[in-house]
Amino acid sequence: MKNSEMIKIFDTTLRDGEQTPGVGLTPDEKLEIARTLDRLGVDTIEAGFPITSKGEIEGVRLIANEGLRAEIAALARAHKTDIDTAVSTGVKCVHVFIATSDIHLQHKLNMTRDEALQTAVKYVKYAKEHGVQVEFSAEDACRSDTEYLIKVLQGVSDAGADRIDIPDTVGVMHPVAMYNLISKVKNAISIPISIHCHNDFGLAVANSLAAVEAGAERVHCTINGLGERAGNASLEEVVMSLHNLYGKKTNINTRLIYEASKLVSRLTGIVVQPNKAIVGENAFGHESGIHTHGLLNMPLTYEPLEPELVGRKRWIQAGKHAGSHGIKAMLDQLAISVSDAQLKEIVARVKDLGDKGKRLTDADLESIADTVLGRVGEEKILQLVDLSVMTGTKSMPTASVKLLVDGKAYVVAETGVGPIDAAIKAIQKLGEGLGNIKLADYRLDAITGGTDALGEVSVKVEDKDGLVATAKATNEDVVVASVEAMIEGMNRLLLKRRVVQPKVAMPNP
Ligand code: KIV
Ligand code: ZN
Numbered sequence: 001m002k003n004s005e006m007i008k009i010f011d012t013t014l015r016d017g018e019q020t021p022g023v024g025l026t027p028d029e030k031l032e033i034a035r036t037l038d039r040l041g042v043d044t045i046e047a048g049f050p051i052t053s054k055g056e057i058e059g060v061r062l063i064a065n066e067g068l069r070a071e072i073a074a075l076a077r078a079h080k081t082d083i084d085t086a087v088s089t090g091v092k093c094v095h096v097f098i099a100t101s102d103i104h105l106q107h108k109l110n111m112t113r114d115e116a117l118q119t120a121v122k123y124v125k126y127a128k129e130h131g132v133q134v135e136f137s138a139e140d141a142c143r144s145d146t147e148y149l150i151k152v153l154q155g156v157s158d159a160g161a162d163r164i165d166i167p168d169t170v171g172v173m174h175p176v177a178m179y180n181l182i183s184k185v186k187n188a189i190s191i192p193i194s195i196h197c198h199n200d201f202g203l204a205v206a207n208s209l210a211a212v213e214a215g216a217e218r219v220h221c222t223i224n225g226l227g228e229r230a231g232n233a234s235l236e237e238v239v240m241s242l243h244n245l246y247g248k249k250t251n252i253n254t255r256l257i258y259e260a261s262k263l264v265s266r267l268t269g270i271v272v273q274p275n276k277a278i279v280g281e282n283a284f285g286h287e288s289g290i291h292t293h294g295l296l297n298m299p300l301t302y303e304p305l306e307p308e309l310v311g312r313k314r315w316i317q318a319g320k321h322a323g324s325h326g327i328k329a330m331l332d333q334l335a336i337s338v339s340d341a342q343l344k345e346i347v348a349r350v351k352d353l354g355d356k357g358k359r360l361t362d363a364d365l366e367s368i369a370d371t372v373l374g375r376v377g378e379e380k381i382l383q384l385v386d387l388s389v390m391t392g393t394k395s396m397p398t399a400s401v402k403l404l405v406d407g408k409a410y411v412v413a414e415t416g417v418g419p420i421d422a423a424i425k426a427i428q429k430l431g432e433g434l435g436n437i438k439l440a441d442y443r444l445d446a447i448t449g450g451t452d453a454l455g456e457v458s459v460k461v462e463d464k465d466g467l468v469a470t471a472k473a474t475n476e477d478v479v480v481a482s483v484e485a486m487i488e489g490m491n492r493l494l495l496k497r498r499v500v501q502p503k504v505a506m507p508n509p
Contacts (some may be wrong), residue, residue, distance in 0.1 A: 289323020
């Protein structure tokens with residue numbers, strides 16, 4: 001294996017990823033993701049499967065005409081109309097596929113092996129006549145008879161395919177089997193090989209890496225591992241493993257991985273599991289006292305990668321496993337200074353609450369510290385006087401917030417994607433004149449079930465100098481809880497800042 005080999009990334013978030021049950025992206029959302037994938041450095045963006053709908057044609061066309069650096073591909077069955085539609089969008093690459101397993105041939109295509117071979121060859125030639133790159137996929141390759149599979153791959157290769165892809169369509173391979181299969185294909189075929197793995201047994205990344213070891217040059221993957229059923233090989237795991245464990249290179253700017261993951265999660269509505277490698281909320285979070293102590297001395301003790309390498313920051317959780325080093329580091333980050341005795345008391349209270357099963361946020365830690373330091377009931381610089389929101393299916397959600405800032409009244413109004421967004425934007429507008437205080441993190445939890453559930457909102461706010469404060473509020477009305485948490489967070493931050501700057505700069509009324 002040559003360690004310096006460059007592996008190409010074929011991103012299929014917008015095609016196989018969009019086939020995740022329940023996901024549907026508008027053409028504009030697809031374009032937004034494509035721009036981010038392009039900045040991320042993927043080599044190919046599979047923008048969609050144009051024959052499926054008018055919106056899909058529009059989305060693929062928008063992406064193909066955006067002048068992106070990446071090669072834009074579209075999927076097409078080995079059918080004339082599929083290929084014509086794909087070509088009409090202006091893509092540079094058509095990804096032509098036909099199944100080669102007996103299961104698919106008998107139960108889906110109703111074709112003999114020979115008919116499928118002839119069809120594959122015919123439509124690869126047809127696609128090539130349109131002057132595009134052609135990547136050919138033998139769907140369900142891994143459950144196909146290997147000799148027949150290789151015959152098909154040789155046929156399409158002779159017909160002019162630029163590269164071939166081996167999909168593990170139902171995710172049934174294991175790494176050794178994958179290594180053996182790709183080695184055989186590599187011996188028989190001279191054009192580049194791609195690998196496309198599904199995650200039904202949780203082995204999509206491992207199988208993709210085994211394929212690369214056996215000579216595959218290109219990996220199909222999706223952001224956050226989205227895709228049919230259990231998903232596809234996740235881009236972030238494939239890329240970080242290739243770089244850090246296999247000594248391979250890709251064109252990916254890994255520092256943009258987290259941003260891409262957040263965007264895809266937001267636009268698809270598919271939440272990333274907290275313990276997901278690389279992009280999960282907990283991937284760089286630490287609670288145990290032993291771990292945080294080691295980590296604060298030398299991050300390598302408990303982190304295999306620097307979080308910044310994938311655009312993230314490490315964080316420490318207060319809880320029953322926490323130790324004084326970790327809590328001290330968290331308090332330092334919140335700009336709260338404590339004596340040794342106060343720290344001991346704070347740690348004891350944290351552990352006590354942790355033992356009672358409480359999940360402690362930064363805001364909880366800050367309020368424990370407030371109590372121990374006797375800062376409860378401190379002066380409020382900002383006070384909520386009134387909040388009104390307007391929302392509906394036809395009108396743009398709008399919020400108007402009346403606040404007192406050091407006793408002087410201000411009214412701020414904004415629109416947003418929903419009433420919470422509008423209200424937070426309105427308050428942030430005021431925050432611009434107060435050291436550019438912005439919402440850095442927001443979390444909404446329902447404490448009880450039912451439509452009258454209490455909503456608990458936790459926020460983290462940050463000013464232009466990187467000073468942070470956290471706060472929490474609970475209310476049956478989640479908009480009110482959000483506004484109260486935001487205002488409390490800003491108050492805490494402003495009070496912290498007053499320690500360094502005696503006077504708060506006033507916003508324009
Ligand atoms: O999983 C699969 O077989 C596919 C093909 C269309 C490449 O997504
Ligand atoms: Zn697939």
